[in-house]
Amino acid sequence: MLAEIITIGDELLIGQVVDTNSAFIAKQLNKIGVSVYQITSIQDDKLHILQALKNAESRVDIIICTGGLGPTKDDITKKTIAEYFEDTLERNDAVLENIETIWKQHVRTTMLQVNRDQALIPSKSKPLMNRLGTAPGMWIEKQDKVFISLPGVPYEMTELVDNEVIPKLKEKFNCPFILHKTMIVYGLGESALADRIASWEDALPSHIKLAYLPNLGKMRLRLSTKGSDEAQLKKDIQDQINKVIPLIREEYAGLEDEDGSVEVVIAKQLTKLGDTLAIAESCTGGAVAERFTVHSGASAFFKGGLVTYSTQSKIKVLQVPESDINTYSVVSAQVAESMARNAKALFQSDYAIATTGNAGPTKGDSDAEVGTVHIAIATNTEVYSQAFNFGNSRIKVINKAVNKALEMLLKEIFKN
Amino acid sequence: MLAEIITIGDELLIGQVVDTNSAFIAKQLNKIGVSVYQITSIQDDKLHILQALKNAESRVDIIICTGGLGPTKDDITKKTIAEYFEDTLERNDAVLENIETIWKQHVRTTMLQVNRDQALIPSKSKPLMNRLGTAPGMWIEKQDKVFISLPGVPYEMTELVDNEVIPKLKEKFNCPFILHKTMIVYGLGESALADRIASWEDALPSHIKLAYLPNLGKMRLRLSTKGSDEAQLKKDIQDQINKVIPLIREEYAGLEDEDGSVEVVIAKQLTKLGDTLAIAESCTGGAVAERFTVHSGASAFFKGGLVTYSTQSKIKVLQVPESDINTYSVVSAQVAESMARNAKALFQSDYAIATTGNAGPTKGDSDAEVGTVHIAIATNTEVYSQAFNFGNSRIKVINKAVNKALEMLLKEIFKN
Numbered sequence: 001m002l003a004e005i006i007t008i009g010d011e012l013l014i015g016q017v018v019d020t021n022s023a024f025i026a027k028q029l030n031k032i033g034v035s036v037y038q039i040t041s042i043q044d045d046k047l048h049i050l051q052a053l054k055n056a057e058s059r060v061d062i063i064i065c066t067g068g069l070g071p072t073k074d075d076i077t078k079k080t081i082a083e084y085f086e087d088t089l090e091r092n093d094a095v096l097e098n099i100e101t102i103w104k105q106h107v108r109t110t111m112l113q114v115n116r117d118q119a120l121i122p123s124k125s126k127p128l129m130n131r132l133g134t135a136p137g138m139w140i141e142k143q144d145k146v147f148i149s150l151p152g153v154p155y156e157m158t159e160l161v162d163n164e165v166i167p168k169l170k171e172k173f174n175c176p177f178i179l180h181k182t183m184i185v186y187g188l189g190e191s192a193l194a195d196r197i198a199s200w201e202d203a204l205p206s207h208i209k210l211a212y213l214p215n216l217g218k219m220r221l222r223l224s225t226k227g228s229d230e231a232q233l234k235k236d237i238q239d240q241i242n243k244v245i246p247l248i249r250e251e252y253a254g255l256e257d258e259d260g261s262v263e264v265v266i267a268k269q270l271t272k273l274g275d276t277l278a279i280a281e282s283c284t285g286g287a288v289a290e291r292f293t294v295h296s297g298a299s300a301f302f303k304g305g306l307v308t309y310s311t312q313s314k315i316k317v318l319q320v321p322e323s324d325i326n327t328y329s330v331v332s333a334q335v336a337e338s339m340a341r342n343a344k345a346l347f348q349s350d351y352a353i354a355t356t357g358n359a360g361p362t363k364g365d366s367d368a369e370v371g372t373v374h375i376a377i378a379t380n381t382e383v384y385s386q387a388f389n390f391g392n393s394r395i396k397v398i399n400k401a402v403n404k405a406l407e408m409l410l411k412e413i414f415k416n
Numbered sequence: 417m418l419a420e421i422i423t424i425g426d427e428l429l430i431g432q433v434v435d436t437n438s439a440f441i442a443k444q445l446n447k448i449g450v451s452v453y454q455i456t457s458i459q460d461d462k463l464h465i466l467q468a469l470k471n472a473e474s475r476v477d478i479i480i481c482t483g484g485l486g487p488t489k490d491d492i493t494k495k496t497i498a499e500y501f502e503d504t505l506e507r508n509d510a511v512l513e514n515i516e517t518i519w520k521q522h523v524r525t526t527m528l529q530v531n532r533d534q535a536l537i538p539s540k541s542k543p544l545m546n547r548l549g550t551a552p553g554m555w556i557e558k559q560d561k562v563f564i565s566l567p568g569v570p571y572e573m574t575e576l577v578d579n580e581v582i583p584k585l586k587e588k589f590n591c592p593f594i595l596h597k598t599m600i601v602y603g604l605g606e607s608a609l610a611d612r613i614a615s616w617e618d619a620l621p622s623h624i625k626l627a628y629l630p631n632l633g634k635m636r637l638r639l640s641t642k643g644s645d646e647a648q649l650k651k652d653i654q655d656q657i658n659k660v661i662p663l664i665r666e667e668y669a670g671l672e673d674e675d676g677s678v679e680v681v682i683a684k685q686l687t688k689l690g691d692t693l694a695i696a697e698s699c700t701g702g703a704v705a706e707r708f709t710v711h712s713g714a715s716a717f718f719k720g721g722l723v724t725y726s727t728q729s730k731i732k733v734l735q736v737p738e739s740d741i742n743t744y745s746v747v748s749a750q751v752a753e754s755m756a757r758n759a760k761a762l763f764q765s766d767y768a769i770a771t772t773g774n775a776g777p778t779k780g781d782s783d784a785e786v787g788t789v790h791i792a793i794a795t796n797t798e799v800y801s802q803a804f805n806f807g808n809s810r811i812k813v814i815n816k817a818v819n820k821a822l823e824m825l826l827k828e829i830f831k832n
Contacts, residue, residue, distance in 0.1 A: 011629055013452040014596060015443030016638070018436050022457070027431030036429040038464075041438070041455035044627070048454075055471075071607040072628045073617070109608040132807070134607075153630060155812040180430060191487040192525040201489070211460075212488045213427055214569060222432070279702075279723070285709020286695075286702035289723045293701020296777050296810050298725065304733060305723035307695070307705045313720035313763050347729050361712050391548070394712050396571045 001175045002037045002060040003029055006052050008067035008077055009152055012041045021066045021157055028161050033175030033226070034062060044068055049080045053147070061145055062169065067152030069135035071114040078138075081149055082122040085140060089120040095127045095136045102134055125149075128164040132156045137164060146172065177230040181237050182256040185219040185248055186407050193219055193248070200244045207233075208240060218403050220256060253410055262406050263291045269413050270301035270351075277409075278347035279305035280318060280339040282330075283357035283373055287402050303347035308339065311365045314356075318342050331356050331368035336376035336385045344378040351412065352378040353405050357390075359397040373401045377412050417591050418453045418476040419445055422468050424483035424493055425568055428457045437482045437573055444577050449591030449642070450478060460484055465496045469563070477561055478585065483568030485551035487530040494554075497565055498538040501556060505536040511543045511552045518550055541565075544580040548572045553580060562588065593646040597653050598672040601635040601664055602823050609635055609664070616660045623649075624656060634819050636672060669826055678822050679707045685829050686717035686767075693825075694763035695721035696734060696755040698746075699773035699789055703818050719763035724755065727781045730772075734758050747772050747784035752792035752801045760794040767828065768794040769821050773806075775813040789817045793828050 005025050011017040019041055026036040037060050042048045049068075056063045068077030082089050096119035103111050118134045121127055128137030128150070135151040137160045148165055150157045169175075185193060190212050194201070201210055207227060213220035223240060225233050245252055257264035270277060279289050279302075289305035292298050308314040311330050315322050320338040328334040339354035357373030358366060370392050376385035386408065390400040421441050427433040435457055442452045453476050458464045465484075472479045484493030498505050512535035519527050534550045537543055544553030544566070551567040553576045564581055566573045585591075601609060606628050610617070617626055623643060629636035639656060641649050661668055673680035686693060695705050695718075705721035708714050722734055727746050730736040736754040744750040755770035773789030774782060786808050792801035802824065806816040 010625075010627055010640070011638070012439070013442055013455065014446050014640070015439040015441070015452075016596070016598070017629070018434065018439045019455075020434050023428070023431040023434045025431070026429055030430050036431075037459070038468075039429065039435075039455075039457035043453070052454075070628060070630065072610045074625075074627045107605060107608075109605065112607050112611050114607045114610065155807075155809050159809070180432070182432070189523060189525065191528050191530045192523075194488045194530065195528050209426075209490075211426055211490045212486060213433070214486065222427070224426070224430070281702075285714065285718075286697075286705030286721055286723070287709070289702030289725075290706045293723070293725065294703070294811065294814065296775075298701065299781075302701075302725050304725045304729035305702055306733075307702070307709070307721035307723070309705075309709065309715060309718050309720045310763075316764075317720060317722075317762055346733055347726075348732075359712075365715075391571075393571050393575070395710065398710065 001034045001062065001173050003034050003062040003064060004037055004056040004060045005039045006056060006063065006065045007039070007041045007152070008044060008049060008065055010044050013043055021152065021154060024154070024158055025064055025066070025161055028166055030178050030180070032166060032170050033178050034169065034173070035178065035226070044074055044076055046076060046080050046083070049077065050084055053084050057145060061173075062148070063145070064148045064150065064165070066150045066157055069149065069151045071118055071134070077149060078121070081138070081140070081147070085122060085124055085142070087122040087124045090123040091119050092121050092127050092136070094129070095119040095121065098129055098131070098136070099134045128160050130156055130160055132159050139168065176226050176228055177233060178224070178226045179233050179237055180222055180224045181241065182213075183221040183241065183244070184253040184256050184262060185221055185251045186253050187251045188219060188248070190214045190219060193221070197244055197247050200247060204240065205236065208236065215403075218407065253407065254414065261291070262410055264295060266406065266410055266413060267292060267295060267297065267301060271297065273413070275350040275413070276301050276303050278303045278343045278349040278352040280343035280352065280354040281305065281307050282309060282314070282339070282355055283359045284355045284398055284401050284405070285309060287398060288353060288355065288405050291402060291406065303349045306343055314339065318346070329366045329368060331358050331366040331372055331374060333374050333376070333385045333387060336374035337378070337383045340376035340378035340385070341383050350380055351409065353409055354378075355401050355405055357397065357401060359394045360392055361394060371397050373397065373404075375401065375405050375408055377408050379412060417450045417478065417589050419450050419478040419480060420453055420472040420476045421455045422472060422479065422481045423455070423457045423568070424460060424465060424481055426459050429459055437568065437570060440570070440574055441480055441482070441577055444582055446594050446596070448582055448586050449594050450585065450589070451594065451642070460490055460492055462492060462496050462499070465493065466500055469500050473561060477589075478564070479561070480564045480566065480581070482566045482573055485565065485567045487534055487550070493565060494537070497554070497556070497563070501538060501540055501558070503538040503540045506539045507535050508537050508543050508552070510545070511535040511537065514545055514547070514552070515550045544576050546572055546576055548575050555584065592642050592644055593649060594640070594642045595649050595653055596638055596640045597657065599637040599657065599660075600669040600672050600678060601637055601667045602669050603667045604635060604664070606630045606635060609637070613660055613663050616663060620656065621652065624652065634823065669823065670830070677707070678826055680711060682822065682826055682829060683708060683711060683713065683717060687713065689829070691766040691829070692717050692719050694719045694759045694765040694768040696759035696768065696770040697721065697723050698725060698730070698755070698771055699775045700771045700814055700817050700821070701725060703814060704769060704771065704821050707818060707822065719765045722759055730755065734762070745782045745784060747774050747782040747788055747790060749790050749792070749801045749803060752790035753794070753799045756792035756794035756801070757799050766796055767825065769825055770794075771817050771821055773813065773817060775810045776808055777810060787813050789813065791817065791821050791824055793824050795828060
């Protein structure tokens with residue numbers, strides 16, 4: 001079963017908004033065995049929308065559009081879809097009732113005709129009830145194909161996908177089972193990794209596809225397969241993982257979580273061990289803490305964090321010895337280790353991570369070269385740090401430092 | 417001048433990676449007067465790539481591909497492009513030299529034949545020298561059209577776009593001037609805003625296009641235009657902004673920065689005033705600090721932050737009175753205000769923001785309903801807070817709280 005996602009909105013094409021909707025929808029579709037063949041982002045333009053629908057219809061079975069369903073004049077998706085199906089818009093009473101309920105609960109201003117008009121949907125469509133906003137989703141079938149239109153506001157879209165779109169697609173189509181497993185590998189570049197595992201890769205069965213995903217000091221190796229026999233496919237992938245691990249024993253850091261993030265693996269392990277974590281950040285500025293706290297359940301292991309951005313705050317708030325700063329500079333192993341040690345004590349945690357560095361573009365309170373980052377780990381038995389240079393792009397330095405800090409912690413907590 | 421961006425990689429179509437490359441490229445193209453007609457994300461599949469190139473060639477003048485240029489077997493963009501142009505791959509000595517230089521500087525493992533082979537490029541192409549990685553960009557002209565192929569690794573791609581692609585496109589094409597200005601509006605929903613400014617919108621000159629961009633408690637209103645007379649277009653847009661402001665005086669929070677973020681507006685104002693900021697976060701978990709520290713220059717005003725995630729850390733690290741927590745609960749105005757007041761004192765800053773709430777999905781150390789967030793601001797003269805309920809989706813609660821905290825701070829620092 002193939003799908004195409006069409007995201008509609010000028011904001012995507014001028015680069016004002018990053019399209020996160022497609023990745024979410026693609027991931028959810030994959031889970032029920034629907035492959036996404038293409039993602040197409042187009043303008044709020046009638047002819048362009050009509051053309052994109054026609055092209056998608058020729059390629060795939062399921063077409064999911066997002067965006068352009070608001071009450072204002074720049075939103076034209078709904079009438080364009082009606083035109084595509086040679087249909088007219090009709091008031092749907094259940095949708096109107098839903099809009100009125102939302103309005104009463106959440107909006108202080110008076111309801112307008114344009115809001116009531118959001119209850120107009122193509123007569124051939126079934127509404128997908130949007131409990132979080134006034135723009136309904138729509139489901140239209142044409143022969144064996146399904147067209148779905150969803151609002152572009154991410155949290156409304158995700159709710160509709162999870163509660164309406166996915167259950168209905170599962171009911172309608174008999175989809176194969178799709179499985180992806182991603183191995184996290186540290187310390188080997190793309191070609192060195194490929195060289196190391198070449199014999200294994202060459203012997204992979206044809207129904208297993210391999211992909212290399214390099215990302216700032218971390219490699220991900222994804223194995224994908226699809227078919228009808230779920231148990232057999234799971235076994236096939238696991239067999240291959242078991243075969244390749246001995247070739248990369250030193251560098252292999254575990255399987256990526258379904259959520260796609262190493263911090264989730266760390267979170268699960270800390271929670272399982274009953275251990276806790278504190279974080280002291282300088283150059284990463286809160287980004288390490290944020291990686292953990294965005295996931296639910298963080299309070300089970302995360303005690304707290306400090307962003308000691310200024311030198312003064314490192315001394316005053318985190319009790320880093322001023323003499324160390326004067327002797328070694330604020331970007332040094334000594335300061336990173338002090339930060340980790342003191343954060344661990346302050347928050348009474350089992351582990352602490354600390355980062356201090358110069359993300360650039362200009363030098364801060366230190367003579368350290370732009371890109372220099374020291375990362376320290378404190379445990380109940382030791383404190384240690386490593387020094388890195390992550391280059392001269394600010395965003396890259398921050399992201400690499402976050403990834404490296406997570407990598408060091410991952411290795412630490414899986415040591416035994 | 418029209419462009420299409422084709423992002424290539426299975427990871428995009430299974431939702432493993434969010435495509436941030438397209439938005440970056442689109443934004444840079446807009447700045448030199450190139451409009452992006454469509455963004456297309458496709459699989460690492462030869463026939464699909466060939467078809468996408470053909471379709472794009474029929475629609476636009478400039479085709480920019482990203483991805484699929486790595487040294488491993490799953491990367492097939494380069495040979496597919498050679499096939500599309502009925503061309504062969506030839507070794508480019510300058511590219512080989514660049515690869516060898518990068519290898520010597522950054523890589524410890526031995527260089528392999530697959531790495532040397534990255535110097536093979538279509539004979540009809542000119543290389544775009546990648547100083548940050550071993551995959552070269554490529555530039556191919558066919559009649560009046562330009563095809564550009566770039567690596568998918570974001571920091572390599574951005575460097576090539578800024579230093580190679582944009583200068584070369586400016587040289588080759590005589591592009592119109594494109595201007596977008598985005599007004600930030602708080603406290604009005606999409607339809608209420610549209611209703612308020614309807615008379616102004618109806619009278620907009622035809623060369624100015626208006627878009628409404630709702631996002632979690634914040635509306636953005638974008639005016640766009642394009643043409644040859646830069647000075648006149650700037651004046652036209654400014655005239656319209658001046659006309660609409662009186663209609664939304666209470667709700668208008670200023671123009672969005674070119675970087676597209678309210679925190680940049682705050683950063684500039686604080687730096688201009690010579691004022692400093694501290695942040696104490698609970699439910700936002702470092703996300704507010706991260707919004708500021710990702711931008712360079714943050715050290716000019718940002719003293720530091722605390723992520724007091726556990727109740728114990730609020731008491732011990734931030735000296736929130738335990739009696740207040742017992743009396744009012746950890747999610748309360750009193751605790752938020754204590755956090756802001758004490759963070760301001762601890763970091764000796766002029767302003768402090770604090771957040772405490774329950775992002776869900778389960779209740780934490782408080783009986784407060786999921787979605788409840790208290791946000792406090794401390795200034796040199798007062799401390800105040802507001803209470804919100806941001807619903808029951810964790811990500812939404814966190815993002816809304818961050819946006820609202822920034823909004824409150826923005827209003828505070830522009831008060832006078």
